Amino acid sequence: MSQIYDRVALIGLGLIASSMYWACKRDGLVGEVTGYAKSTETRDTARRIGLCDRVCDTIEEAVKDADLVVLCVPVGVMGDVAAQIAPHLKAGATVSDVGSVKRFVIDVVTPQLPAEVHFVPAHPLAGTEHSGPESGFAELFDNRWCLLVTDDQTDRTAADTLKSFWIAMGSNVEEMDADHHDLVLSVTSHTPHLIAYTMVGVADDLRRVSESEVIKYSASGFRDFTRIAASDPTMWRDVFLSNKDATLEILGRFTEELFALQRAIRQGDGAHLHDYFTRTRAIRRGIIEAGQDTDAPDFGRGAS
Numbered sequence: 001m002s003q004i005y006d007r008v009a010l011i012g013l014g015l016i017a018s019s020m021y022w023a024c025k026r027d028g029l030v031g032e033v034t035g036y037a038k039s040t041e042t043r044d045t046a047r048r049i050g051l052c053d054r055v056c057d058t059i060e061e062a063v064k065d066a067d068l069v070v071l072c073v074p075v076g077v078m079g080d081v082a083a084q085i086a087p088h089l090k091a092g093a094t095v096s097d098v099g100s101v102k103r104f105v106i107d108v109v110t111p112q113l114p115a116e117v118h119f120v121p122a123h124p125l126a127g128t129e130h131s132g133p134e135s136g137f138a139e140l141f142d143n144r145w146c147l148l149v150t151d152d153q154t155d156r157t158a159a160d161t162l163k164s165f166w167i168a169m170g171s172n173v174e175e176m177d178a179d180h181h182d183l184v185l186s187v188t189s190h191t192p193h194l195i196a197y198t199m200v201g202v203a204d205d206l207r208r209v210s211e212s213e214v215i216k217y218s219a220s221g222f223r224d225f226t227r228i229a230a231s232d233p234t235m236w237r238d239v240f241l242s243n244k245d246a247t248l249e250i251l252g253r254f255t256e257e258l259f260a261l262q263r264a265i266r267q268g269d270g271a272h273l274h275d276y277f278t279r280t281r282a283i284r285r286g287i288i289e290a291g292q293d294t295d296a297p298d299f300g301r302g303a304s
Helices: 015-027 040-049 059-063 075-088 103-112 156-168 178-205 211-216 220-229 233-242 244-267 270-289
Strands: 005-011 030-036 068-071 094-097 122-124 145-149 172-176
Touching: 005 015, 005 059, 015 030, 030 040, 030 059, 059 075, 068 075, 075 094, 075 103, 075 233, 094 103, 094 122, 094 156, 103 178, 122 156, 145 156, 145 178, 156 172, 172 178, 178 211, 178 220, 178 233, 178 244, 233 244, 244 270
Parallel strands: 005 030, 005 068, 068 094, 145 172
Antiparallel strands: 122 145
16 A cells, blocks of 8 residues: 555554554555654553654654644544644644544544644544553454544644544544534443443442352353453543533433333333344344354454
């Protein structure tokens, strides 16, 4: 593939940034990738494993002359980071992000950026329960979706170039507005994570079931909850606080559905339960048919 950007700066060097770098190098998409992380330890690790062409000790050095700057930091600090880099961005540069909340990020980042810099928010729907610079791999985005958030104020050249960049890294790309994005993700990601955290917390609090039993006899349902609940605590704290309205709306709907199922179990209404489970099973088949998971035994994940 041909080069898309001369220089890309990755701010924050965790799973997503690391995977972006390896995907860029796999496909020759960028002339030079600079990287910066707040932690000295993270920067040292990045240098040790060859992550980024140049790891910088200051954020200002990292963004200097970059054509694309990607904010790969927790949602809660996006605004502060944008303010820090703003004076050092070159005219015509594109700033993007990888946060899973978009309205909040737009509200805190946009006011910080110079008029001659283009902000195109993005959200790659890809990840694992692992974090840190050593957790990334080039194939993370292959056949996954990346959502670009655009409106009538978006610079089309900047958005189209960023779109081609994500496609070249293996992603399928769609555009949508910020509020719709936040509602969709509250259904598909945010609320399921909150439920997973809750169920693992319930198991921890239920003293009549010992910790050793929970670990030893974990069936696939609870085990998958623990995989989700092992995700980065800082990131998810910020997600829920910054996507409050959509998450609370979906939690309200979830509570209503849960009460209906409780009532069906209490009343022995097997027909209601069977119909409900049949409908939800069809959604699973749709996910497999869309190529977003596999029907292999144990979801193809193996014993780990």
